[in-house]
Structures are given as structure tokens and as C-alpha cells.
Amino acid sequence: MRHSTFVFVFIAALCLLTPMVRAASAPDTDVQRITDLIAANHILADQGVLDGFGHVSVRSVKNPKHFFMSRSLAPALVTPADIMEFDENSAPLDLKGREIASERFIHGEIYRVRPDVQTVVHSHSPAVLPFTITDTPFKPVIHTAYFLGYDPVPVFDIRNVEGADNKMLVNTAPTAAALAKVLGNHSVALMRGHGMVVTADTVPWVTFRSIYTQQNAQILLEALKLGKVNYLNQYEVNRADRVERHWDAWKLEAAARGLK
Ligand SMILES: [Zn+2]
Structure with a gap:
């Protein structure tokens, strides 16, 4: 290889590798987590996982008993000024007269018992609802939903906790603690007639899991109409994906539709 060609190849390789190195070494700070949290709100609204309701939160790095979440607002509209900090009892540190989500306890009680969980999504995704009200098991049928x-x-x-006369909302700490118990060590739990909770260790990952949980539900519903379903086996669920390319593409798609 001629010297000039070698230099060109070396510089080209460096240009390709630099963003990867930067992404891998990006510091895990509250500022970065909040930036990702806002992006996740917009992506999950854009992808139809969150409607006007539903919320995303992320645990604080500085104080791991606390978490960040938007004030009560449609996820598509969330800006940095809307992000609030909540303590270990899901109480806001600085309310400033703002309205907050009544179901914030879902997040606080999962963080309390799952130290591995850094981020939580609560969604009313319509695709998963049929699996919350029938005895048809919800299991992964596509390779991108292996984490199920x-x-x-x-x-x-909720009837198992609050009885027949309940409001269908997980808006108290004891009911949220019961939900966290049902979640156990799973990454996702469904909620009868209501929706789901999705957990992960980073915001891009909880976004990935929320989108592919919804997609798995859509595909499984179609497959059940055709006949016997072939689910992933116990080996096929033990795999891992890279999330970066999805995350960057979803951010661009959301931004292209005016969500920034
Ligand atoms: Zn809800």
C-alpha cells in the first residue's frame, strides 16, 4: 500500500471509529439521563407507544433513591423545563404549583425493589391490552422481543390488591408495591385492562423494549388468527442486540415530525 493511501485509510478509519468511541465513553450523568428522557418521551409518542397519557422516568445518578419524570403532560410536548425530581416516596422535591402524574408511584416502588432498574415506562399501549384481559399467554414470537x-x-x-371496588389506577404506594412484586425480576409486566410497565438499565434500552413489546403484541395477535403459534424457545430468548442505531434513527424520525 502506498504511503498516501495508507494515511487516507487510517484517517477514514479514525473518522468512523471516533463517534463509536465517544458514544461508548459518554459520561453517565443526570444531565445526560434527562436529555435521553426527553428524547424517549418524543420517540415513544411518535411510535404510538405513549398516547396523551403514560410516562417515562429515569433514576438519578447523583441520588439513586430519586428519579426524574415530566410533570403531568402529553409525552410529545415534554421539554427540559417540564422535568421534575421525585424522592423515594414519589413526592416531588419542588412542586411549584405544577400538576403531577397520579401514577408516579409505579416508578418509585419499582426503583425501591429493583436496584438494577434505571428507567421505567408506563404505557397504555392498545396492542398489549388483549393479553391483559384473557388467559392467552404473552410471550416473545419475534427475535427483537427476546427480553420478554x-x-x-x-x-x-388491581382487584387482587384493592378488591372489586377499585379505580383501575395505580395511584398509591401500596398498590404500586404490589405491581412491583408481580413484575419481580421480569423486564415487563402487563396490567389488566390498563397497559404495561417496561424496565431497563438505560433510557435507549427501555425505549427499545417498549417499542418491541408493542410490536410483539401486534404480531402475536395477527398470528393467533392464523393458527398454532411458534414462540421463541428457552435458547432463543438468551440473546442481545445493539440499541444505538435504533435510538439514533428513532430520534431523527421523531424530530422530522416536529418532536425535538
Ligand atoms: Zn396508567
């Missing part, structure tokens, strides 16, 4: 695990995704029924 081999066993059926657990279903939380």
Missing part, C-alpha cells in the same frame, strides 16, 4: 423471557409475561390485577 421464556416464561409468560406476568399480569398484574
Whole structure:
């Protein structure tokens, strides 16, 4: 190889590798987590996982008992000024007269018992709802939903905690603690007649899991109309994906539709 060609190839390789190195070494700070949290709100609204309701949160690096979440607002509209900090009892540190989500306890009680969980999504995704109200098990059928695990995704029924006369909302700490117990070590739990909770260790990952949980539900619903379903087996659920390319593409798609 001629010297000039070698230099060109070396510089080209450096240009390609630099963004990867930078992404891998990006410091994990509260500022970065909040930036990702805002992007996740917009992506999940854009992808139809979150409607006007539903929320995303992320644990604080500085104080791991606390978490950040938007004030009560449609996820598509969330800006940095809307992000609030909540303590270990899901109480806001600085309310400033703002309205807050009544179901914020879902996040606080999952963080309390799952130190591995850094971020939580609560969604009313319509695609998963049929699996919350029937005895048809919700299991992964596509390779991108492997994180659902081999066993059926657990279903939380608020009647088991609050009885027949309940408001269908997980808006107290004891009910949220019962939901966290049903979640156990799973990445996702369904909620009867209501929706789901999705957990992960980074915001891009919880976004990935939320989108592919919804997609798995859509595909499984179609497959059940055709006949016997072939689910992933116990080996096929043990895999891993890279999230970066999805995350960057979803951000661009959301931004192209005016969500920044
Ligand atoms: Zn809800």
C-alpha cells in the first residue's frame, strides 16, 4: 500500500471509529439521563407507544433513591423545563404549583425493589391490552422481543390488591408495591385492562423494549388468527442486540415530525 493511501485509510478509519468511541465513553450523568428522557418521551409518542397519557422516568445518578419524570403532560410536548425530581416516596422535591402524574408511584416502588432498574415506562399501549384481559399467554414470537423471557409475561390485577371496588389506577404506594412484586425480576409486566410497565438499565434500552413489546403484541395477535403459534424457545430468548442505531434513527424520525 502506498504511503498516501495508507494515511487516507487510517484517517477514514479514525473518522468512523471516533463517534463509536465517544458514544461508548459518554459520561453517565443526570444531565445526560434527562436529555435521553426527553428524547424517549418524543420517540415513544411518535411510535404510538405513549398516547396523551403514560410516562417515562429515569433514576438519578447523583441520588439513586430519586428519579426524574415530566410533570403531568402529553409525552410529545415534554421539554427540559417540564422535568421534575421525585424522592423515594414519589413526592416531588419542588412542586411549584405544577400538576403531577397520579401514577408516579409505579416508578418509585419499582426503583425501591429493583436496584438494577434505571428507567421505567408506563404505557397504555392498545396492542398489549388483549393479553391483559384473557388467559392467552404473552410471550416473545419475534427475535427483537427476546427480553420478554421464556416464561409468560406476568399480569398484574388491581382487584387482587384493592378488591372489586377499585379505580383501575395505580395511584398509591401500596398498590404500586404490589405491581412491583408481580413484575419481580421480569423486564415487563402487563396490567389488566390498563397497559404495561417496561424496565431497563438505560433510557435507549427501555425505549427499545417498549417499542418491541408493542410490536410483539401486534404480531402475536395477527398470528393467533392464523393458527398454532411458534414462540421463541428457552435458547432463543438468551440473546442481545445493539440499541444505538435504533435510538439514533428513532430520534431523527421523531424530530422530522416536529418532536425535538
Ligand atoms: Zn396508567
